[in-house]
Amino acid sequence: MTKLIGYARVSTRPQSTDRQESDLIAAGVRRDDLYVDQGVSGARATRPQFDRALTALEARDTLVVTTLDRLGRSTQNMLDFAQELRGRGAGLRVLNLGGGDVDTSTPMGSMLFTIMAALAQMEHDIKRERIVDSIGKRREAGKDLGGRPRLISDSKIRNALRLVDSGEPAAQVARDLGMSRATFYRRSRELNAK
Incomplete structure (x- = not known):
């Protein structure tokens, strides 16, 4: 019997996975087959619940994520992951790609996945660039950068x-x-x- 294995992740503890979880359940993932990493960066090689989701994933099962960046940060990392799924005979479904399965075993599916992985990495890199630029401009202007308040005057x-x-x-x-x-x-x- 094939099943849908859902995976949700947020990078920081204060963030919520509620929206991801409800989207995954609406896509047909059973609550028992839903794995959630709270406060875990996508850049990390090991993520406890992600590793459990992969262990639960069997041949002909499908891993479902809401967005491609939930899988990882770098294009190479995501391509290696697609190769691993292909080798296990498992599928991948990314909900923000129109809700359809991305069959990485076909040339068209592989190409689509590669393009989307590259775009996800580019989006992450642009966001990081903007943050670094904003911090630099605030620092030059002598503005507060946030952080912990000073307790000692x-x-x-x-x-x-x-x-x-x-x-x-x-x-x-x-x-x-x-x-x-x-x-x-x-x-x-x-x-x-x-």
């Missing part, structure tokens, strides 16, 4: 610097502030630059 750092100037060891002063020595030195340099 500049005045506390100034007082700590006075202690270091009077002979207290910097490592001890940093420890008393509740920060690493490297962070203490970085914050000190930032204050001196102002």
Whole structure:
């Protein structure tokens, strides 16, 4: 008996797979055959639930994903994966490709999969490029880059610097502030630059 094996993934814990899961179930995947990785990057070679989904996948079964980028990040990685599926006699269905099966054992299916894998990698690379560019522009403009809020004010750092100037060891002063020595030195340099 052939079955549909569903796989959903999000890269960070706060993200939700609810939409992916409902799309996979609507496509005919049973809840028992649905594998979900929460907070796992597609760039990782091993993903616990993905590995379980592949173990459950038998000949003539079909792996179903909502989008191609759920499988991986690089074109080569996805092509190797398609070759592995072909060798196992299993199929692949990507819902955002019109909901049809992508039969990687046929020349047309293989070509379509290759093109879509290359486009998925290109989309990922463009998104990363935009993020890096945006961070660079915000940094140049002196804007806040987000991150954790500073718990220790500049005045506390100034007082700590006075202690270091009077002979207290910097490592001890940093420890008393509740920060690493490297962070203490970085914050000190930032204050001196102002």
